[in-house]
Amino acid sequence: MEAVKAELNKTPRSLSKQARRKQLIEATIKCIADKGLSGTTMADVTQQAGLSLGIVNLHFQSKEKLLIETLSYISDEYTSGLNEIFNDDNLTAEQKILAHINFDFSRKIIDRNKLAVWFAFWGETKSRPTYLSICASYISEIANNLTHLFALLKQQGGYSTVNPDLVCTCYTALSDGLWLDLLITPKGLKPAQAQAVAMHYLATQFPNHFKSHTGH
Amino acid sequence: MEAVKAELNKTPRSLSKQARRKQLIEATIKCIADKGLSGTTMADVTQQAGLSLGIVNLHFQSKEKLLIETLSYISDEYTSGLNEIFNDDNLTAEQKILAHINFDFSRKIIDRNKLAVWFAFWGETKSRPTYLSICASYISEIANNLTHLFALLKQQGGYSTVNPDLVCTCYTALSDGLWLDLLITPKGLKPAQAQAVAMHYLATQFPNHFKSHTGH
DNA sequence: CAACTGAATGAATAACCATTCATTTTTACT
DNA sequence: AGTAAAAATGAATGGTTATTCATTCAGTTG
Numbered sequence: 001m002e003a004v005k006a007e008l009n010k011t012p013r014s015l016s017k018q019a020r021r022k023q024l025i026e027a028t029i030k031c032i033a034d035k036g037l038s039g040t041t042m043a044d045v046t047q048q049a050g051l052s053l054g055i056v057n058l059h060f061q062s063k064e065k066l067l068i069e070t071l072s073y074i075s076d077e078y079t080s081g082l083n084e085i086f087n088d089d090n091l092t093a094e095q096k097i098l099a100h101i102n103f104d105f106s107r108k109i110i111d112r113n114k115l116a117v118w119f120a121f122w123g124e125t126k127s128r129p130t131y132l133s134i135c136a137s138y139i140s141e142i143a144n145n146l147t148h149l150f151a152l153l154k155q156q157g158g159y160s161t162v163n164p165d166l167v168c169t170c171y172t173a174l175s176d177g178l179w180l181d182l183l184i185t186p187k188g189l190k191p192a193q194a195q196a197v198a199m200h201y202l203a204t205q206f207p208n209h210f211k212s213h214t215g216h
Numbered sequence: 217m218e219a220v221k222a223e224l225n226k227t228p229r230s231l232s233k234q235a236r237r238k239q240l241i242e243a244t245i246k247c248i249a250d251k252g253l254s255g256t257t258m259a260d261v262t263q264q265a266g267l268s269l270g271i272v273n274l275h276f277q278s279k280e281k282l283l284i285e286t287l288s289y290i291s292d293e294y295t296s297g298l299n300e301i302f303n304d305d306n307l308t309a310e311q312k313i314l315a316h317i318n319f320d321f322s323r324k325i326i327d328r329n330k331l332a333v334w335f336a337f338w339g340e341t342k343s344r345p346t347y348l349s350i351c352a353s354y355i356s357e358i359a360n361n362l363t364h365l366f367a368l369l370k371q372q373g374g375y376s377t378v379n380p381d382l383v384c385t386c387y388t389a390l391s392d393g394l395w396l397d398l399l400i401t402p403k404g405l406k407p408a409q410a411q412a413v414a415m416h417y418l419a420t421q422f423p424n425h426f427k428s429h430t431g432h
Numbered sequence: 433c434a435a436c437t438g439a440a441t442g443a444a445t446a447a448c449c450a451t452t453c454a455t456t457t458t459t460a461c462t
Numbered sequence: 463a464g465t466a467a468a469a470a471t472g473a474a475t476g477g478t479t480a481t482t483c484a485t486t487c488a489g490t491t492g
Contacts, residue, residue: 036344126328
């Protein structure tokens with residue numbers, strides 16, 4: 001405790017700055033979910049954060065930079081969660097895939113505010129390549145890791161007809177589509193059901209490793 | 217020719233009005249793709265259409281109504297294309313599903329401008345329920361039709377373990393996710409490849425009817 | 433405690449943009 | 463050709479919002 005506090009005191013300003021930035025980013029997420037990307041004003045964000053109007057420009061210089069930092073924030077959260085799984089040497093390929101699918105549909109990720117932010121930015125991607133460039137690198141990194149896991153499972157399980165690249169593309173697209181479903185029809189599909197759908201697909205490819213539990 | 221002209225002359229005003237509205241809607245699609253939903257101004261749209269600033273308010277009363285009509289326009293285009301397939305009594309269930317998947321990844325639908333519009337609106341759905349209500353009815357209608365087709369195929373092909381509802385949810389989400397891929401990584405995935413991925417999934421469920429051609 | 437430093441505030445500013453409407457142009461019909 | 467009605471124009475308006483910055487506030491140091 002004392003040590004932590006002492007460490008905190010080492011750089012009080014910069015730490016406090018980080019905390020304030022995070023506070024503003026989280027207010028931004030809430031605002032984008034509530035009012036949309038176009039409907040979110042500086043007044044909205046600062047009010048949501050309980051701070052004064054000028055604070056965003058003080059910490060982020062401009063609204064555009066705040067939005068970019070917000071996208072980076074949720075991207076990083078997602079990527080680092082997955083990397084923890086990929087880099088865990090105690091897990092088998094099968095366990096890593098299971099952990100991946102659990103993570104993809106966990107409470108932390110399936111938060112409708114955050115889903116709204118994801119899709120708000122996807123919708124602007126074509127007109128603002130910056131948004132895409134933030135995600136492009138992590139997207140291909142995840143795809144590589146996932147493809148590798150599918151290739152391992154193919155080898156270990158003797159699934160001679162499986163095409164790891166194809167399965168990765170299909171699983172990823174399926175996962176994105178289920179996220180969209182969860183965002184737009186909250187009453188229709190529950191996270192657990194969405195996960196079951198994804199699992200059902202994996203079961204078609206690796207029947208000895210994964211079972212679909214949606215029979216009736 | 218004469219007959220057509222005469223028919224046209226019956227309601228010259230309203231016809232011209234319809235044409236102008238369509239022209240403005242198509243300009244709006246282009247602008248949303250180029251500048252995003254938030255970045256699209258009335259000046260942009262009217263300039264894109266080669267008309268004067270006040271014209272949108274004359275034909276649509278407000279910007280918001282123009283946007284709603286634009287979403288309805290692409291929704292209707294999609295729905296009516298699918299309904300033609302569903303209602304074609306000359307096609308078997310298998311042929312209808314094939315026609316459906318061909319349509320989903322056809323040039324007419326996989327137009328990056330239109331995809332950008334779809335996702336621009338999806339991204340605002342949570343904050344503007346109106347956008348969702350425009351699509352909600354046709355979404356469930358399509359799901360019903362598709363589920364019915366899968367049920368027929370199950371029956372006819374003796375696929376005893378297939379769950380038509382599950383397959384419909386999975387196929388629909390997969391298709392949405394592939395659309396997103398086509399929008400954001402145009403260099404990465406081609407429409408024909410995306411269609412092959414969707415077909416690969418159908419082949420897992422109905423192996424005697426559909427073949428995956430992505431072996432190597 | 434007094435001087436100093438940086439964070440925070442919010443009134444004022446300036447840019448932007450949807451909408452209006454008086455005017456002009458086009459079309460339809462006699 | 464002449465006229466009336468409809469369509470189109472775009473300068474002017476008014477409301478909104480990002481950004482600025484002079485001032486206030488809080489924490490740190492000597």
